[in-house]
Amino acid sequence: MLTDKDLELLKFLTNETQMGKFKWQPTAIENQFTASLRGKYSVVMNKTQSGLVSLKLIDTNDQELVALTMLDSELVEQLYEFVRRKALDVDKVIDEIIKDQP
Amino acid sequence: MDLWTIIGTVASVAGLGLGIWVLVVAKDARRAAREMRAWARKRTLAEELQQAQQYIEQIGDFLHKKEWMAVRIRAQELMASCRECLTRWPDGLSEPRKDDVLSASRLVHSIADKAASPGAKDFKRIDLKRLSTTQLDAAGLISSALGEARNREERNGE
Numbered sequence: 001m002l003t004d005k006d007l008e009l010l011k012f013l014t015n016e017t018q019m020g021k022f023k024w025q026p027t028a029i030e031n032q033f034t035a036s037l038r039g040k041y042s043v044v045m046n047k048t049q050s051g052l053v054s055l056k057l058i059d060t061n062d063q064e065l066v067a068l069t070m071l072d073s074e075l076v077e078q079l080y081e082f083v084r085r086k087a088l089d090v091d092k093v094i095d096e097i098i099k100d101q102p
Numbered sequence: 103m104d105l106w107t108i109i110g111t112v113a114s115v116a117g118l119g120l121g122i123w124v125l126v127v128a129k130d131a132r133r134a135a136r137e138m139r140a141w142a143r144k145r146t147l148a149e150e151l152q153q154a155q156q157y158i159e160q161i162g163d164f165l166h167k168k169e170w171m172a173v174r175i176r177a178q179e180l181m182a183s184c185r186e187c188l189t190r191w192p193d194g195l196s197e198p199r200k201d202d203v204l205s206a207s208r209l210v211h212s213i214a215d216k217a218a219s220p221g222a223k224d225f226k227r228i229d230l231k232r233l234s235t236t237q238l239d240a241a242g243l244i245s246s247a248l249g250e251a252r253n254r255e256e257r258n259g260e
Contacts, residue, residue, distance in 0.1 A: 036201035039188070040204075060188050060204065
């Protein structure tokens with residue numbers, strides 16, 4: 001169940017990601033990305049083969065603090081798309097392609 | 103003196119010698135263990151990160167050899183090492199470098215998860231490439247944290 005605090009977290013992550021404040025990185029698992037916050041927490045975003053997007057907030061002891069899916073809020077899916085673009089440097093790739101056009 | 107008395111005397115002398123030797127070896131082993139514990143207590147953050155760096159290099163080596171069990175074991179050791187760095191020296195690194203250590207731990211976690219998957223034997227080239235890239239990313243993150251830890255130690259004259 002999505003709480004107001006969860007929603008605040010989602011909005012915070014979306015804003016900070018858009019501003020490029022988090023270092024999102026692709027993991028060894030396909031369609032999975034991670035970033036760390038405040039030197040204490042990790043966020044892991046995942047998209048399964050069936051297309052279900054999920055977000056987990058984990059502490060240093062591997063304890064799961066928050067677990068949300070796109071079924072809880074559409075912001076989860078939106079955030080995943082921002083994260084994917086940042087982690088894979090999609091905008092940079094597009095710039096590179098456009099630049100090389102005669 | 104009959105033969106049995108001679109054999110018995112030699113055996114008891116040999117037994118006494120063996121007992122003394124075992125005592126000496128045990129004392130040495132105990133002293134070594136004590137020194138090891140003391141060294142572990144005195145270990146600095148930079149040394150712990152250095153150990154983590156060795157683990158990630160070994161993971162790279164095991165990935166190359168496709169030794170999945172070894173990858174998982176080293177990954178667990180590395181994750182424990184990262185956790186220790188963050189809990190034992192909470193002020194040892196700046197926030198961005200602590201994030202780096204955490205991210206390295208998460209990346210290695212994903213390597214371990216992938217290595218544990220039932221299809222590990224039949225990984226495609228793309229899977230192996232992703233594993234290798236992730237290992238290199240994690241190595242880079244640990245390296246940057248190690249750099250800062252060493253820098254701080256040098257400044258503090260440790």
